[in-house]
Amino acid sequence: MLNNQSQFSQPLKVLHTSDWHLGRRLYGRARYEEFSKFLAWLLETIIRENIDVLIVAGDIFDTMTPSNQAQTLYFEFLGKVSKSCCQHVVIVAGNHDSPSFLDAPKQVLKFLDVHVIGTACDNPSDEVITLWASDGAPQAIIAAVPYLRDRDVRQNRTGQSFDEKDANVIAGICQHYDLVAAEAKYQQSQLKQDFSAHVPIIATGHLFAAGGSTTEDDGVRNLYVGNLGKISADMFDDCFDYVALGHLHVPQLVGGRDHIRYSGSPIAMGFGEARQRKRLILVEFGQDGLTMTPIFVPRFQKLAQIRGDLTQIRAEIADFAAQNEPIWLEVVYSGDALVSDLREQVTQMIQGTTCEVLKIKNPKSYHYALKQDYEFETLQDLDESEVFERCLEAHQITGDQKIELRSAYDNLMALMTEQDRFAD
Structure with a gap:
């Protein structure tokens, strides 16, 4: 699919994935061999496709207290990918992840060009990351928004009705994205002045979009009490050239917009997903605009x-x-x-x-x-x-x-x- 709305001065290849759920079990059965095979295949894919940026849009782990084996898979993969052609890895927390666990090694991981946002930031500029190529040219601006927890977006007031709480949550999410978008646009304009280049803005999110498809046993939870916090495609600012989403395990567009997508989980999380053809999304920015191509994931079990x-x-x-x-x-x-x-x-x-x-x-x-x-x-x-x-x-x-x-x-x-x- 081609989007000719923007002309990008520098070619850039981004791989969008999410919802690895490292450590997840299936009816008590450990699946570490599957996860290990997936990560090995992912590294091979990054090298074969000459990927510049890898984005993981949340739910890296299945629980907030990941096992030692799940942690080993995660850190070994990051060490290997940092030595590959991939120049940057961007990771945001999902609702299954511990924000503080992901954030703890972020300063060390920065030296490997791995950028982690586990906790929603009070200052929106802290969630806006400019990625630089090895030659000093700007590659992309990432609006790295993690899963926005209830406490991040809701202002509780006594006596609120269910509908009022719903509106409050959605308003909080929208406000957060608006502040991050404003900062991203400001940085984009500065780079335009300094480098005479149109630098793409890529947003992340881990959320439940209205109308999103799920399966019976995929383990996808409502992110807020009841059905609160389901958002629409209109919430995302037009400045976002691509929106890389996580949380829903079925690959899909949001609101029919080509550039707002869930990559889905790379491994079937339950038998209800057994017939799905799992995929990652290869996003390419170039002088002809934006293209998105699915890369299908083999079945490892x-x-x-x-x-x-x-x-x-x-x-x-x-x-x-x-x-x-x-x-x-x-x-x-x-x-x-x-x-x-x-x-x-x-x-x-x-x-x-x-x-x-x-x-x-x-x-x-x-x-x-x-x-x-x-x-x-x-x-x-x-x-x-x-x-x-x-x-x-x-x-x-x-x-x-x-x-x-x-x-x-x-x-x-x-x-x-x-x-x-x-x-x-």
């Missing part, structure tokens, strides 16, 4: 979701077994008959194959179990919200009280995900 009755499940498992390559499966039984020994039957089906079943869902059995105090259901089958709903049912909570308790629960969950254990 094959996943598949099987859904149907016993006959369909057996047939699909046989098909995957015939391919004779390792595959992780999620089996969802959707037949009419009640099958109480589904797990045993599926285990028998995969014996002697390269198939491994990580999850079996049997809704028929669950519905029967509801009358038996959930006899056949395990805690692994539920997420935290479903456990809370079970508690409401068990205590026969209904009406307004149920709504109030849900709201209080959502608030508590939001506060828990905001806590940064690495902060002082």
Whole structure:
């Protein structure tokens, strides 16, 4: 896709990625081998495509307290990429990341031309980074905005309605981006005077755009209580030549704008993403304008979701077994008959194959179990919200009280995900 609105005096190749979620598990299964293979492939891609700038738009890690193995993958990759053709790496925090953990080594990483913004800055100029080429010419201005936490954007007032809180959050996000855009435009005008060059402005963000697509089990959270803080493409200033977004795992445009994009996650985060073709976005600035090209990511661990009755499940498992390559499966039984020994039957089906079943869902059995105090259901089958709903049912909570308790629960969950254990 081509955008001829701007003429850029210096060619520049930027690779946009996000949502690595290093350390993430799938139904308890560690995935470090996958992450390691992805990062090795990413380094090869950077070298093959002669990338100048790598942008990681948040959720580098899956939790605020990443494991030693996840940290090792991160720092080893940064060390290797700093020795490659890539002149700069720009990293902003996502909602899964600890801002203070990412920020802690930022001064050291600067010497490797790795620029990290973990915490939203009080001074907008601190989020505006000018990238310089080795010959001293300006390459790009990065409006490096991280995930804006609730405390960064909301001014709480007592007695506010839900809609007023929603408007307050959106206004706070817009104001933050407006201040950063103003600083970026000022720096661009200064560079125009000093170098007679039009330097592109690239913005980052980790947020939930209105109308964005998600999948059932991708782990994407509402960033604020309820559905607050969903923004539109109109929020971004026209000065941004490209907006590199993170948070949503499905690659997509925002508001139909070619230059405002989610790259999506490079690895399927759940079986609902198994059929997605994962990608990164190669963004090229040149004298002919702006072009964006997808670079498709190989599958480093094959996943598949099987859904149907016993006959369909057996047939699909046989098909995957015939391919004779390792595959992780999620089996969802959707037949009419009640099958109480589904797990045993599926285990028998995969014996002697390269198939491994990580999850079996049997809704028929669950519905029967509801009358038996959930006899056949395990805690692994539920997420935290479903456990809370079970508690409401068990205590026969209904009406307004149920709504109030849900709201209080959502608030508590939001506060828990905001806590940064690495902060002082």
